[in-house]
Amino acid sequence: MPELILWIAALLLASTSAGLLLSRDWRWSLGLLAVQYFAAFLLIFSYWPITLSTTFLVAGWMAAAALGMTHLNLKNEPATETSWPQGRLFRIFAASLVVLAVSAVSTNLEDIFPNASAPVVWGALVLISLGFLHLGMTLQPLQVILGLFTTLSGFEVFFSIIENSILVAGLLAVVTLGLGLVGSYLLILEHAEKPV
Amino acid sequence: MSAPLIWIAAPIIFAILLLFLPRERWITALGTVFSAFLAWLAFWLPPDSTQRVASLSFHIDSTFSLLGRQISLTASDQVLLILVFGIAAFWSLGTLAIGGARRIIPVGLVVIALLVASLAVEPFLYAGLLIEMAVLLSVPMLAEPGQKPGRGLIRFLIYQTLAMPFILFAGFLLSGVDAGPADLALIGQAALMLGLGFAFLFSVFPLYTWVPLLAEESMPYAVGFIMLVFPTFSLVFGLSFIDRYSWLRDSTDLLPVLRWVGLLMMVSAGLWAAFQHHVGRIFAYAAVAETGLSLLALSLPNQQVGLQILFFLLVPRALAYGVWMVAVSILKTQAPDLKFSSLRGMARQFPVTAAGLVLCNLALAGAPLFASFPVRQALWEKLAAESLPVALWFGLASLGLWVSSMRTLAVLTMAPAHTPWASKETWEQRLLIGIGLIGLVVFGLFPQWAQAFLANLPSMFEHLGK
Numbered sequence: 316m317p318e319l320i321l322w323i324a325a326l327l328l329a330s331t332s333a334g335l336l337l338s339r340d341w342r343w344s345l346g347l348l349a350v351q352y353f354a355a356f357l358l359i360f361s362y363w364p365i366t367l368s369t370t371f372l373v374a375g376w377m378a379a380a381a382l383g384m385t386h387l388n389l390k391n392e393p394a395t396e397t398s399w400p401q402g403r404l405f406r407i408f409a410a411s412l413v414v415l416a417v418s419a420v421s422t423n424l425e426d427i428f429p430n431a432s433a434p435v436v437w438g439a440l441v442l443i444s445l446g447f448l449h450l451g452m453t454l455q456p457l458q459v460i461l462g463l464f465t466t467l468s469g470f471e472v473f474f475s476i477i478e479n480s481i482l483v484a485g486l487l488a489v490v491t492l493g494l495g496l497v498g499s500y501l502l503i504l505e506h507a508e509k510p511v
Numbered sequence: 512m513s514a515p516l517i518w519i520a521a522p523i524i525f526a527i528l529l530l531f532l533p534r535e536r537w538i539t540a541l542g543t544v545f546s547a548f549l550a551w552l553a554f555w556l557p558p559d560s561t562q563r564v565a566s567l568s569f570h571i572d573s574t575f576s577l578l579g580r581q582i583s584l585t586a587s588d589q590v591l592l593i594l595v596f597g598i599a600a601f602w603s604l605g606t607l608a609i610g611g612a613r614r615i616i617p618v619g620l621v622v623i624a625l626l627v628a629s630l631a632v633e634p635f636l637y638a639g640l641l642i643e644m645a646v647l648l649s650v651p652m653l654a655e656p657g658q659k660p661g662r663g664l665i666r667f668l669i670y671q672t673l674a675m676p677f678i679l680f681a682g683f684l685l686s687g688v689d690a691g692p693a694d695l696a697l698i699g700q701a702a703l704m705l706g707l708g709f710a711f712l713f714s715v716f717p718l719y720t721w722v723p724l725l726a727e728e729s730m731p732y733a734v735g736f737i738m739l740v741f742p743t744f745s746l747v748f749g750l751s752f753i754d755r756y757s758w759l760r761d762s763t764d765l766l767p768v769l770r771w772v773g774l775l776m777m778v779s780a781g782l783w784a785a786f787q788h789h790v791g792r793i794f795a796y797a798a799v800a801e802t803g804l805s806l807l808a809l810s811l812p813n814q815q816v817g818l819q820i821l822f823f824l825l826v827p828r829a830l831a832y833g834v835w836m837v838a839v840s841i842l843k844t845q846a847p848d849l850k851f852s853s854l855r856g857m858a859r860q861f862p863v864t865a866a867g868l869v870l871c872n873l874a875l876a877g878a879p880l881f882a883s884f885p886v887r888q889a890l891w892e893k894l895a896a897e898s899l900p901v902a903l904w905f906g907l908a909s910l911g912l913w914v915s916s917m918r919t920l921a922v923l924t925m926a927p928a929h930t931p932w933a934s935k936e937t938w939e940q941r942l943l944i945g946i947g948l949i950g951l952v953v954f955g956l957f958p959q960w961a962q963a964f965l966a967n968l969p970s971m972f973e974h975l976g977k
Contacts, residue, residue: 426696427684450673454665463672470676477683482578486640490675493647497668500651501660 324357325438374488378495385499442469460498514558514584526620542616546600553592636682663724677708726795735836770810776803781908827882834947835871856926876912882954
């Protein structure tokens with residue numbers, strides 16, 4: 316795949332994962348997640364055959380769809396984040412710092428991934444780092460699941476460079492779907508009426 | 512028939528069938544009988560062996576192929592299979608006394624089947640993915656229906672999920688190292704990843720914050736089950752890594768790291784347990800201390816002895832956790848919460864439950880006559896021979912657990928004067944707690960009975976077991 320497309324995909328990953336960090340509307344969040352899976356799929360596709368990389372994309376989209384369907388059926392709108400820090404400015408600042416740090420260290424990973432192209436390594440590291448940042452800022456079920464999806468997608472991009480087993484792709488897809496279902500279950504619980 | 516189909520696929524199918532049963536008692540009965548049957552089958556007909564009954568011949572193959580990979584349970588896994596399904600039967604039976612069978616038994620069976628699969632899959636590092644599936648499945652067991660998911664559950668999900676990619680990544684990086692010449696830089700990076708992954712998986716200090724939170728929020732019996740099976744299988748998974756890679760096995764840094772991490776977990780958890788006002792949180796810290804204890808056992812220079820101690824701790828731990836959690840569950844149905852302020856004087860009305868709670872706490876603190884005592888004593892001796900300060904810290908951690916049990920005893924017996932004694936437990940509750948306590952004492956008095964059975968467990972590791 317041309318390097319330009321890989322760089323576009325990597326930049327898309329940075330924008331979507333930063334967008335997930337900032338977005339508080341579940342529709343935007345799930346839309347960004349779907350785009351993020353597509354961009355990560357482009358990176359994975361440069362190492363895995365189309366059948367394997369499509370598994371990753373379909374599993375991610377199905378998980379996002381499961382979360383969306385659950386949200387559609389919820390009566391109450393989710394509560395806003397109550398823990399510190401809530402400010403968007405702070406999140407933008409933190410995300411920028413993380414992306415800067417990743418840009419600085421991504422070139423040092425050549426000994427681990429000698430065959431990997433720069434945008435793939437950069438994109439994967441951005442996903443992992445922003446996913447961690449996301450997880451560190453929230454305990455709301457949907458946000459946590461989105462953070463876990465972001466982090467795991469980053470690792471899956473790395474796995475695609477060093478391993479191309481069908482069983483791994485299958486099991487990772489099962490984990491992604493399982494995480495989507497667990498997220499849906501937690502969302503239902505969060506909005507359930509407490510029994511009298 | 513192959514072993515993975517019997518001990519992995521069959522429990523999953525049976526668990527799904529259990530969900531359709533209309534009455535909880537049937538789920539308890541069938542779940543217990545089925546788990547006990549699988550334990551007995553592992554004893555009678557281990558993988559790769561043949562048994563003849565009259566003119567019939569029974570044979571179980573060890574290997575099953577799935578998507579080009581092999582899932583294999585060999586004869587060396589026999590003792591572990593007996594132990595795991597025996598524990599499953601014991602925990603299933605516990606729901607007879609406290610209810611919740613529909614929530615615990617089917618999910619518990621699938622979790623155990625996935626964790627057994629994690630031991631059987633080749634290459635073994637795929638185990639991380641199967642452990643992650645078990646983590647995801649245990650969320651419905653831990654989440655309280657009708658209540659918002661608590662911080663403990665969310666942190667459990669985050670921390671246990673993050674373990675998987677780190678371990679898998681390290682495994683992929685190391686896949687060429689055992690065959691080719693050692694690349695020191697690569698090994699260093701992989702070791703860092705592996706360390707991070709296992710730090711999340713074992714919930715080492717300070718990553719165990721979710722354990723007390725979860726014990727406060729969720730059904731105690733489910734928390735006890737999770738705190739028993741996940742650390743046990745994680746330890747076996749970790750041992751597989753040590754067994755597999757000679758650079759890790761021979762590393763001079765491994766034993767000190769295990770020792771200090773284990774000691775930190777034990778001491779911090781033991782001391783914090785002494786200051787808790789919630790019996791669920793006390794259990795959580797005791798469980799964290801138990802994981803630390805296991806890591807300390809692995810840190811002994813004589814790996815054979817360390818493995819023996821590690822596996823000898825499993826049975827007393829399973830018994831103590833089970834009885835402790837049955838007792839806590841009974842109290843939870845009788846009190847608004849599990850804080851000391853709500854449990855004051857309850858020993859007068861629930862004496863068997865109170866005895867179960869306090870004695871199990873003491874058993875895990877290493878009190879004489881109980882099952883953990885001979886093993887902990889042996890470990891303490893070995894540690895003292897290695898380093899006196901480490902042995903002193905070990906003693907301090909145990910003291911913390913002793914103090915927590917004494918405080919619990921004081922609170923439970925702090926009834927107003929002239930409160931009459933009664934036993935409001937059901938006969939099932941009295942029977943289960945009684946059997947569990949007798950088991951703890953019997954294993955403490957006659958530890959040699961378990962020796963013949965458990966001595967072969969280390970043989971499941973190719974290098975460590977020799």
